Amino acid sequence: MAEALIPTVDLSPFFSEDDVDGKKKAMEIITKACSEHGFFQIVNHGVPVDLLQRALELSRIFFDYQSEEKLKSSAPSDAPIRTGYNTRPQQSPDKNEYLLMFPPGSSFNVFPQNPPQFKQVLEGVFSKLTKTAALVERIVNQCLGLPTNFLREFNHDRSWDFMVALRYFPATESENNGLTQHEDGNCLSFVFQDDAGGLQVRMDGEWIPVIPTKGTIVVNLGDVIQVLSNKKFKSATHRVVRPKGRSRYSLAFFHNLQGDKWVEPLPHFTKGMGKPPKYRGFRFSEYQQLRVRNKTHPPTRPEDQIGITHYEITS
Numbered sequence: 001m002a003e004a005l006i007p008t009v010d011l012s013p014f015f016s017e018d019d020v021d022g023k024k025k026a027m028e029i030i031t032k033a034c035s036e037h038g039f040f041q042i043v044n045h046g047v048p049v050d051l052l053q054r055a056l057e058l059s060r061i062f063f064d065y066q067s068e069e070k071l072k073s074s075a076p077s078d079a080p081i082r083t084g085y086n087t088r089p090q091q092s093p094d095k096n097e098y099l100l101m102f103p104p105g106s107s108f109n110v111f112p113q114n115p116p117q118f119k120q121v122l123e124g125v126f127s128k129l130t131k132t133a134a135l136v137e138r139i140v141n142q143c144l145g146l147p148t149n150f151l152r153e154f155n156h157d158r159s160w161d162f163m164v165a166l167r168y169f170p171a172t173e174s175e176n177n178g179l180t181q182h183e184d185g186n187c188l189s190f191v192f193q194d195d196a197g198g199l200q201v202r203m204d205g206e207w208i209p210v211i212p213t214k215g216t217i218v219v220n221l222g223d224v225i226q227v228l229s230n231k232k233f234k235s236a237t238h239r240v241v242r243p244k245g246r247s248r249y250s251l252a253f254f255h256n257l258q259g260d261k262w263v264e265p266l267p268h269f270t271k272g273m274g275k276p277p278k279y280r281g282f283r284f285s286e287y288q289q290l291r292v293r294n295k296t297h298p299p300t301r302p303e304d305q306i307g308i309t310h311y312e313i314t315s
């Protein structure tokens with residue numbers, strides 16, 4: 001039942017010229033999912049499944065090293081988000097550690113020397129996911145009825161996409177929060193989780209677990225798409241719950257937006273539909289900074305974290 005609530009979309013029709021029906025069917029499912037919750041899963045997405053599995057295996061090896069070894073790939077940097085190996089502040093409710101990278105070749109990247117193939121495999125996954133994200137963005141563009149290539153042209157700078165390999169610590173007797181309930185701030189995100197599961201989606205007031213299925217990538221829309229579309233498409237609310245007795249590993253990829261970009265509801269969804277804008281405009285970098293602060297200085301009450309409601313027009 002729960003699985004059926006999170007629709008799975010076969011992307012193979014988009015890799016062939018003439019499967020018009022297959023494309024149409026996929027777009028219907030995506031349109032419905034994005035209008036309701038902003039969450040769906042994809043298969044036949046163009047990323048080799050064994051490459052994704054390998055990345056998780058190497059992650060597991062890396063995060064099992066002693067702190068001293070992991071900290072060798074931790075570096076303060078001028079990047080808008082800290083790259084390399086990071087832990088959460090002590091007071092953070094998010095009980096995980098992670099390795100963050102910008103696109104292969106970015107001068108901000110810091111990779112571990114060990115395990116030896118880790119860098120190469122992460123870079124390989126990144127490149128493949130970049131292509132899949134461009135495809136999903138194109139499909140979302142079409143589902144929204146925007147002019148061809150609108151989102152691609154609006155969001156043309158790929159330098160700020162990033163990927164995180166995460167390790168969540170086992171739950172304790174009293175506490176199992178892995179990642180506090182949130183919406184992603186970017187355009188769209190991909191998650192590949194190991195068989196421990198733990199990713200949960202908010203649907204109609206309930207938390208629905210995303211059951212891990214081999215080779216399936218979870219897609220969620222972020223706040224940028226929600227604002228541009230004046231809330232026609234939703235930014236998915238999700239969280240991670242830690243399993244008992246074992247760590248959980250995942251990869252999260254963020255198809256991002258360049259910081260200087262001005263984000264506001266597009267006329268297509270406001271004037272064009274006779275509707276008032278639901279958000280005031282903002283510079284993306286400003287929103288990103290507020291969100292980074294949520295992480296570096298977590299508020300005492302999780303509900304005080306800044307999210308997209310900060311820009312909502314309420315009256």
Ligand SMILES: O=C(O)CCC(=O)C(=O)O
Binds near residue numbers: 166179193252
């Ligand atoms: O690790 C996961 O499964 C989800 C990660 C996530 O939602 C995020 O980093 O924004």
Ligand SMILES: [Fe+2]
Binds near residue numbers: 182183184189238
């Ligand atoms: Fe997220």
